[in-house]
Amino acid sequence: MKSRKLITGLGLSIALIVSGCANLSDTARKRGAYDFNCPQDQVAVNTVPGGSFAVTGCGKSTTYKCWRTGMEPQCIQEKDIPKG
Secondary structure, three states: OHHHHHHHHHHHHHHHHHHHHHHHHHHHHHHHHHHHOOOHHHEEEEEEOOOEEEEEEOOEEEEEEEEEEOOEEEEEEHHHOOOO
């Protein structure tokens, strides 16, 4: 009984993590479409190490760092992140 609860909890945790990544990827796509003035269906998103997203579309490309603040996902171009 205890192992069944553990497996169910682990499965739920993995599903939440995967869906969170998908939502961040969708947010990166929307941000790229907006920044590139490009239809979303022409924007490609690839996850890169460190939790960033490489976004290309309509002959343009950039990398976004995305995160959640509460329930709202946000993305910023990595070139705009202060070094320090």
